[in-house]
Amino acid sequence: MSPEPVDSNATPPPDGPHDAPRQVIVLFMILVTAVIFVALFAILYFRWAGSQEPSSVMIVTATPAFEGTEIIVEGVALPAPYRVIVGSRDGQQFPFYLDRGSYTLRIVRDDQALYAGDFLMQHNQMLKIDRAKLEHLLPPPATMNVVAPQPR
Numbered sequence: 001m002s003p004e005p006v007d008s009n010a011t012p013p014p015d016g017p018h019d020a021p022r023q024v025i026v027l028f029m030i031l032v033t034a035v036i037f038v039a040l041f042a043i044l045y046f047r048w049a050g051s052q053e054p055s056s057v058m059i060v061t062a063t064p065a066f067e068g069t070e071i072i073v074e075g076v077a078l079p080a081p082y083r084v085i086v087g088s089r090d091g092q093q094f095p096f097y098l099d100r101g102s103y104t105l106r107i108v109r110d111d112q113a114l115y116a117g118d119f120l121m122q123h124n125q126m127l128k129i130d131r132a133k134l135e136h137l138l139p140p141p142a143t144m145n146v147v148a149p150q151p152r
Contacts, residue, residue: 054097056121058105060129062092068109075103105129 060071066086073082073096084094100123107115119127 052099054099055123056098056100056125056127058096058098058103058119058121058127058129060094060096060105062086062094064088064090066107069114070108072106072108073098073103074106075101077101078103100125 058073062071067088069086071084071086071094075098077099082096086092086094098121100121103119103121105115105117105119106113121127
């Protein structure tokens, strides 16, 4: 009993009728994925192309003497004032990215304005404000007088 020889040139069986809908669904899903990719790419591109990034920067450096103060930058071009509260680290730098225009920088502690200055920012300008030069504006630190209880 010898096995029957296998024909190596035999053609594979034809796709049955049950494979045709699966191929259509797979091709449709590939097409839908490609359309979604192109649409998302177009949305991202048009949002990026239409946006305008700020062209200027105001950098405010801080010292530990300004701990707890609030830096406020206000301007007509800003939707809301930029606000930062200074921590205790020395040499902190706070960049404020701005468009050209007129801005007001205020330094506030305990609802009291320690400094207010107006600045005109030009296109591609970098303005650096060193707050160490403004330390003379700070009120002296509050001293606490502790009275020892008197013996009876």
